[in-house]
Amino acid sequence: MMRAASHTWWMIMRQTRNLMREPIWIALLLIQPMVWLVLYGQLFKNVTKLGGFGTTSYVTFLAPAIVVMNSFFGATWSGMAMVSDLDRKFVERFLATPASRLSLVLSQIVRSALQAALQALVILVVALALGVRVHTGVAGWAVIVLVGMLVNAAFAGVSQGLALLTRREATMITLANFIGLPLLFLSSTLLATSQMPHWMRVAARLNPVNWGVEAARAVVLPNTDWGSVGLNLVYLLILCVVTAAFATWTFRSYQRSL
Amino acid sequence: MEAIVVEGLEKRYGSVVALDGVSFEVKEGEVFGLLGPNGAGKSTTVRVLVTLTKPDSGNASVQGHSVLSDPAAVRQAIGYVPQDSGVDRYGTGRENLMLQGRVQGLGRRDLRARVDELLELVGIADAADRVVQGYSGGMKRRLDIALGLIHRPRVLFLDEPTTGLDPEARVAMWAEVTRLAEREALTILLTTHYLEEADTLADRLAIVSQGKVVVEGTPSALKAALSGDAVHVELADGRVDDARAALAQIDAPVETVLDDGKVLVSRVLDGGRALPGILSALGAAGIGVSSVAVHRPSLDDVYLHYTGRAFEAEHRGAAVQPMRGRGR
Numbered sequence: 001m002m003r004a005a006s007h008t009w010w011m012i013m014r015q016t017r018n019l020m021r022e023p024i025w026i027a028l029l030l031i032q033p034m035v036w037l038v039l040y041g042q043l044f045k046n047v048t049k050l051g052g053f054g055t056t057s058y059v060t061f062l063a064p065a066i067v068v069m070n071s072f073f074g075a076t077w078s079g080m081a082m083v084s085d086l087d088r089k090f091v092e093r094f095l096a097t098p099a100s101r102l103s104l105v106l107s108q109i110v111r112s113a114l115q116a117a118l119q120a121l122v123i124l125v126v127a128l129a130l131g132v133r134v135h136t137g138v139a140g141w142a143v144i145v146l147v148g149m150l151v152n153a154a155f156a157g158v159s160q161g162l163a164l165l166t167r168r169e170a171t172m173i174t175l176a177n178f179i180g181l182p183l184l185f186l187s188s189t190l191l192a193t194s195q196m197p198h199w200m201r202v203a204a205r206l207n208p209v210n211w212g213v214e215a216a217r218a219v220v221l222p223n224t225d226w227g228s229v230g231l232n233l234v235y236l237l238i239l240c241v242v243t244a245a246f247a248t249w250t251f252r253s254y255q256r257s258l
Numbered sequence: 259m260e261a262i263v264v265e266g267l268e269k270r271y272g273s274v275v276a277l278d279g280v281s282f283e284v285k286e287g288e289v290f291g292l293l294g295p296n297g298a299g300k301s302t303t304v305r306v307l308v309t310l311t312k313p314d315s316g317n318a319s320v321q322g323h324s325v326l327s328d329p330a331a332v333r334q335a336i337g338y339v340p341q342d343s344g345v346d347r348y349g350t351g352r353e354n355l356m357l358q359g360r361v362q363g364l365g366r367r368d369l370r371a372r373v374d375e376l377l378e379l380v381g382i383a384d385a386a387d388r389v390v391q392g393y394s395g396g397m398k399r400r401l402d403i404a405l406g407l408i409h410r411p412r413v414l415f416l417d418e419p420t421t422g423l424d425p426e427a428r429v430a431m432w433a434e435v436t437r438l439a440e441r442e443a444l445t446i447l448l449t450t451h452y453l454e455e456a457d458t459l460a461d462r463l464a465i466v467s468q469g470k471v472v473v474e475g476t477p478s479a480l481k482a483a484l485s486g487d488a489v490h491v492e493l494a495d496g497r498v499d500d501a502r503a504a505l506a507q508i509d510a511p512v513e514t515v516l517d518d519g520k521v522l523v524s525r526v527l528d529g530g531r532a533l534p535g536i537l538s539a540l541g542a543a544g545i546g547v548s549s550v551a552v553h554r555p556s557l558d559d560v561y562l563h564y565t566g567r568a569f570e571a572e573h574r575g576a577a578v579q580p581m582r583g584r585g586r
């Protein structure tokens with residue numbers, strides 16, 4: 001267990017270091033969420049007049065959801081790094097060493113989640129500048145970052161699993177697009193649930209992206225229901241464990257295929 | 259003592275039989291070569307030995323640890339330099355080595371010193387802090403070898419260590435491998451396409467073809483086992499079939515083993531004596547000869563004899579007819 005943890009740490013260090021060498025990547029990592037926040041914020045500015053948003057400021061409604069959306073999108077791409085490591089036989093090299101097998105998968109998921117946490121903070125700071133106030137204060141910020149990490153980790157597990165099963169970048173891109181937008185629109189990311197048709201509302205309740213959005217938004221708006229925030233966090237946590245297990249299982253099947 | 263024992267390995271990939279009962283043994287401290295054409299099963303054998311691939315049947319052990327029942331102990335004992343490098347191209351040479359060392363369980367201080375030592379040893383110290391993407395092929399290969407050595411393994415697996423290197427770098431690499439074998443007291447199993455490489459480096463070698471070891475021994479013993487000489491006749495007009503027919507008429511035992519459209523190779527007991535007969539037979543049939551050479555058995559001939567393919571021709575990508583009359 002100690003070995004798995006320390007190996008995961010070293011693998012994360014390696015991935016982070018490589019990313020740090022990409023100035024454009026860092027810039028986009030930071031700018032992209034801001035673009036979403038500003039763009040959507042302007043586009044839908046007046047939609048709160050429809051009612052049911054819990055606030056009259058659309059950007060306040062939107063900011064926590066952008067954290068989640070960004071985490072989710074980031075996660076759907078996280079498997080690309082695995083595909084590249086598999087392609088370049090980086091993974092194979094470590095399979096012939098005592099390297100913890102778990103660390104090879106887990107490091108990708110944790111790295112992805114840490115990235116999401118960083119982006120969450122950036123979005124929160126930009127939102128603050130745009131006048132968004134997190135009603136529950138510091139605890140609220142912590143919850144939002146945590147939600148960002150959990151949503152990301154949950155879907156990163158899926159993405160890693162698919163990377164290990166398909167080992168093809170083109171397939172990964174297609175799959176990411178295939179699940180990305182539907183899950184986004186089947187959530188209250190952009191619009192209040194009350195504005196959705198009934199069947200969508202039901203579907204949203206089963207959508208993990210929506211669990212994240214609900215939890216993150218609840219701590220921003222007044223009248224926070226901590227019970228339901230906690231419940232959504234637990235759901236996300238369970239999903240993380242399940243998808244990480246899935247990723248680990250696909251890793252074994254990859255090993256068997258060698 | 260045996261450092262590597264391989265017993266009846268079999269492995270299929272779908273309908274492709276990659277290994278068809280490979281067996282051999284490597285003594286401690288020995289440099290052992292696996293030589294064979296593309297797709298012979300060299301890499302697959304190595305991959306089983308380094309615990310990457312599970313065989314369908316058979317077993318193998320390294321330093322007394324079974325790859326099937328105790329792969330963890332095998333991984334501790336071995337260094338592996340894969341055919342496809344597997345270095346992190348976006349990291350520096352030093353970073354690659356540090357990560358490899360961490361995962362192999364080396365402590366910080368020991369690891370630092372070891373990394374410096376290895377960078378010197380394989381001669382890439384100057385490039386240590388540059389990103390690997392900018393390395394030349396030879397530098398990358400050196401880094402690969404350093405990565406395989408970081409934890410001072412007892413047994414090193416080199417899968418085509420010099421493929422892709424220019425002749426000069428190749429010779430340098432040979433010197434390095436020899437030096438390492440002595441300095442680090444290593445048992446080395448290397449695979450290669452290069453006969454010269456096997457001849458220079460390997461104490462013993464096995465020729466692998468179609469998933470089987472077809473022959474095994476020291477390079478000199480393998481050469482000695484081939485009695486007779488090889489006569490290479492280069493035909494001026496490429497009338498290979500006519501030439502074959504003409505040679506078949508000769509009384510003396512001349513066995514035409516191969517032609518690649520232009521060069522005919524015949525195995526004879528005594529090259530010097532057989533030559534006049536061969537030339538007059540070709541002359542009588544009106545076949546033009548542009549050059550003739552008599553070769554003492556080389557590893558080339560051993561390779562040809564046992565794999566049924568001419569090494570040279572295969573590497574030129576020319577069409578080669580299989581050897582006739584394998585059992586002489």
Ligand SMILES: Nc1ncnc2c1ncn2[C@@H]1O[C@H](COP(=O)(O)OP(=O)(O)OP(=O)(O)O)[C@@H](O)[C@H]1O
Nearest residue numbers: 258271274275276295296297298299300301302303
């Ligand atoms: N992962 C795999 N999936 C399917 N077939 C494979 C796989 N690995 C090897 N093979 C097949 O098994 C056979 C042996 O391959 P192997 O890589 O061991 O040959 P090799 O002797 O190393 O050849 P080369 O000199 O080209 O490296 C080949 O026919 C190859 O196509």
Ligand SMILES: [Mg+2]
Nearest residue numbers: 300301302341
């Ligand atoms: Mg090979």
